[in-house]
Amino acid sequence: MRFPSRIPHWLLERIALGELPAAELASARTRLLQEPDGAARLAALEADTAATLARHPSAGVAREVASRLRVRRARGERAARRFLPAFALVPALAAAALVLVARPRVETPVGVAPEGEVTRVKGLSPHLTVHRQHAEAAEALVDGALAAPGDVVQLAYVAAGRAHGVILSVDGRGTVTLHAPEAGATSVPLAPSGTHALPGAYALDDAPGFERFFLVTAEAPFALEEVLAAARSLAARPQARTSPLPLPSRYTQTSFTLEKSSP
Numbered sequence: 001m002r003f004p005s006r007i008p009h010w011l012l013e014r015i016a017l018g019e020l021p022a023a024e025l026a027s028a029r030t031r032l033l034q035e036p037d038g039a040a041r042l043a044a045l046e047a048d049t050a051a052t053l054a055r056h057p058s059a060g061v062a063r064e065v066a067s068r069l070r071v072r073r074a075r076g077e078r079a080a081r082r083f084l085p086a087f088a089l090v091p092a093l094a095a096a097a098l099v100l101v102a103r104p105r106v107e108t109p110v111g112v113a114p115e116g117e118v119t120r121v122k123g124l125s126p127h128l129t130v131h132r133q134h135a136e137a138a139e140a141l142v143d144g145a146l147a148a149p150g151d152v153v154q155l156a157y158v159a160a161g162r163a164h165g166v167i168l169s170v171d172g173r174g175t176v177t178l179h180a181p182e183a184g185a186t187s188v189p190l191a192p193s194g195t196h197a198l199p200g201a202y203a204l205d206d207a208p209g210f211e212r213f214f215l216v217t218a219e220a221p222f223a224l225e226e227v228l229a230a231a232r233s234l235a236a237r238p239q240a241r242t243s244p245l246p247l248p249s250r251y252t253q254t255s256f257t258l259e260k261s262s263p
Contacts, residue, residue, distance in 0.1 A: 007032045007041075010193035016045050124160045126217045128167070128256040129195060131156075147258040149206040155179060155213060156197040159190035162217035162252060166227050167198065170235040172209025172260060176228065179213070187222050204260070210241050212257045218250060227251075 007015070007028065015028050032038040131138040131154045132147065138154065147153070155167060157180075164187040167180040180198055181188045190196075204211055216227050230245040237243065245253055 006035060007038065010191075012041060012045060013194050016042060124158070125254065126160045126162050126165070126215055126252055127158050127254050128213055128215045129156045129158070130154070130213065130256055130258070133201075141258070143256050145258055146261055147204055147211065148261045149204055151204045152201055153204065153258075154197055154201045156195050157190065157215050158195050159192050159217060161192050162190060163192065163219055164188065164221050165190045165215060165217040166222075166224060167213065167215050168227070168231055169211055169213045170231055170240055171205075171207035171211045172241075173207040174235045174240070175207060176231045176235050178224070178228070181224075185224055187216075187218065187224065187227075189221075190217065204258070208260060210257055210259055212241065212255055214245060214253060214255045216245065216247065217252045222251075 011028060012032065015025065015032060032042060035041070130141045130145075132141055133139075133152045133154070141147075141153070157165065157167060159165065165180070166178070166187050169177045169179065171177075179200075179202070182200070214231065227245070227247065230247050234240050234243060234245055241257065244255075245251075247253060
């Protein structure tokens, strides 16, 4: 008996999260269950997700973050910009699941490619998502949302098939901060499909006005310096809140802005 081509892992994740239109989800599940180990692959992924969420309940995570911030304030330290381990904010899988379920669905056919190949979803572009931690849950923010110094946010990206990228931010003080990679001289490989949280969360500092995050992507690896130079140039301009990075057309860029309230 000849079985259909094996469902790739990125599509398996979308099946598990229900991130497909109903007809495509039903068709993909049928193809998956025709594989000799399809049901076992799906069960293993769902069990791994459940185990991760059980190890990192959001209430305990929130208490840990709040405790760390209280200690810093008690020592007289300002609510400075800093990175926190991902486990200290929101379980990455929980944040990703929330984004994937809430994101508008793309009503175009999704092909099933052999393992290792990427099938792009027509109409889907690279973009960032941002969640803010509250006492009991993560809040999905929209572009232009109001934020405050000390807010702890989790960044995640959707590469939409782009292979390499950089995530950075500029703020109202003219500071440029590199988020991914945190160091080095070149871009990082991106997971081609799905929503992927960065390994570190981010606490907003007291820079006035705004914090604007950029995702810059390309088909091939690229040097950071050109992108960082563009970010520094933009950060020094009055139009830093709204203008794009001055980069060549070989790059794709998108941004996500948080408006900063006074401390």
